[in-house]
Every structure is written in C-alpha cells, then in structure tokens.
Amino acid sequence: MGAQTTPPAVFILLGPPGAGKGTQARMLEEKFGLVQLSTGDLLRAAVAAGTEAGKQAKAVMEAGGLVSDDIVLAILRDRMGDADTKRGVILDGFPRTAGQAEALDGLLASTGQRVNSVISMEVEDAPMIARVAGRYTCADCGEGYHDTFKQPAKAGVCDKCGGTDFKRRADDNAETAGARLNAYHAQTAPLIAYYKGRGVLEEVDAMADIATVRDAMQARVAQVVG
Numbered sequence: 655m656g657a658q659t660t661p662p663a664v665f666i667l668l669g670p671p672g673a674g675k676g677t678q679a680r681m682l683e684e685k686f687g688l689v690q691l692s693t694g695d696l697l698r699a700a701v702a703a704g705t706e707a708g709k710q711a712k713a714v715m716e717a718g719g720l721v722s723d724d725i726v727l728a729i730l731r732d733r734m735g736d737a738d739t740k741r742g743v744i745l746d747g748f749p750r751t752a753g754q755a756e757a758l759d760g761l762l763a764s765t766g767q768r769v770n771s772v773i774s775m776e777v778e779d780a781p782m783i784a785r786v787a788g789r790y791t792c793a794d795c796g797e798g799y800h801d802t803f804k805q806p807a808k809a810g811v812c813d814k815c816g817g818t819d820f821k822r823r824a825d826d827n828a829e830t831a832g833a834r835l836n837a838y839h840a841q842t843a844p845l846i847a848y849y850k851g852r853g854v855l856e857e858v859d860a861m862a863d864i865a866t867v868r869d870a871m872q873a874r875v876a877q878v879v880g
C-alpha cells in the first residue's frame with residue numbers, strides 16, 4: 655500500500671563569517687523550496703511556541719545554562735515535522751561538533767533520513783580578511799562600500815542617496831576578522847573530517863563571485879533534490 659514518499663533532504667551549510675553563507679542559503683531556499691534552519695531561530699521559535707522542548711530550553715536559558723544537544727535535537731525533530739520542510743532543510747549552526755553530528759545521524763536514522771550533503775564554503779584567509787576589513791556603509795541608506803573593491807563613483811558621496819556620512823563597524827578590522835576565521839577553522843575542522851569520512855562533504859570555492867558560487871552550490875543540491 656502507501657504512496658512512495660521521499661523523506662525530506664537534509665543539507666548542512668558550513669562557511670565562515672563574510673563568506674556569503676546567508677545570501678547563498680536564501681537563493682537555495684528560493685530555487686529548491688528548502689527551508690533554512692538556524693539554531694538560534696529554532697530555539698527562539700520553540701520557546702515562543704511553548705512546545706515541550708521549547709519549555710525545557712526556556713528553563714535552561716533562564717537559569718543561565720547552555721541548552722543541551724538533546725533539547726536542540728528535539729526542537730529540530732519537531733521543526734522537521736512541519737509541512738513547510740517536506741522538500742528539505744538547510745541546517746545552519748548545528749551540528750557544531752563531531753559528537754553533535756553523530757547525534758544528528760542517530761535522530762535522522764529514526765525517521766529514515768540522513769544528511770544528504772554537507773556543503774563547505776571554502777575560503778582563503780588573507781583575501782577574506784581584506785574583504786571584511788575594508789567594509790563600510792552609508793550612514794544614511796546603508797549602502798555597502800569597500801576600500802578596495804567598491805568605492806563610491808564620486809569620492810565621499812553615496813552613489814545611492816547622495817549622503818556624505820559613512821560608518822564602519824568596530825569589529826570589521828583585520829585583527830578581529832583573522833581571529834573569527836581562526837575560530838571558524840578550529841571549530842569546523844572536526845566536522846569536515848567527520849562528513850568527509852561519511853562521503854557527503856562537498857567543497858565549494860567561495861572566493862569566486864556570487865553567481866559562480868551560486869551555480870556550484872545549486873549543482874550540488876540539484877543532485878539530491880533536483
């Protein structure tokens with residue numbers, strides 16, 4: 655009996671700050687009908703909805719503790735049961751450790767699912783640091799600029815709104831950007847090794863332009879949910 659149903663596909667997106675992960679995830683959502691699930695959003699939604707796992711998470715957070723892997727997994731399981739995720743999900747921010755990756759495999763196995771593909775946005779540190787360190791924005795309209803890659807056509811005047819006031823985020827400097835990248839590499843190295851071992855790791859050159867990265871990522875996703 656029964657119609658054949660394909661279980662929702664599970665993708666994991668890995669990429670350091672500044673690699674364009676959010677932009678790429680949104681394009682994958684639109685093209686393939688996937689839903690991006692970031693851990694922070696999941697937790698907030700579960701707490702707001704007052705689900706059983708959400709109540710547990712709330713109690714832990716109110717006590718100043720860290721929400722356990724078990725609770726995060728329960729919230730993830732609940733969320734992946736929702737109708738809008740039936741084509742598949744893109745996980746962002748979970749798993750963070752090889753232990754969490756194993757626990758996730760266990761959860762997925764119980765519903766006949768698996769991690770179909772882990773897409774790692776590969777970057778070179780020095781150009782990434784230059785990219786982040788030179789950023790600034792128009793204080794009036796928020797248009798983004800860059801010391802090296804995108805100066806306004808007329809120096810000191812915003813192309814978009816004509817404003818002359820610009821601002822830089824204090825943490826957009828080379829030192830902070832380098833530290834963030836180091837932390838990212840240290841944190842993801844075990845995950846990358848784990849998924850490489852499972853044969854599901856796909857590495858995409860994230861230093862290319864947005865459209866090239868998009869095409870490379872979409873080609874990989876299409877192999878699973880095309």
Ligand SMILES: [Zn+2]
Nearest residue numbers: 792795812815
């Ligand atoms: Zn402006």
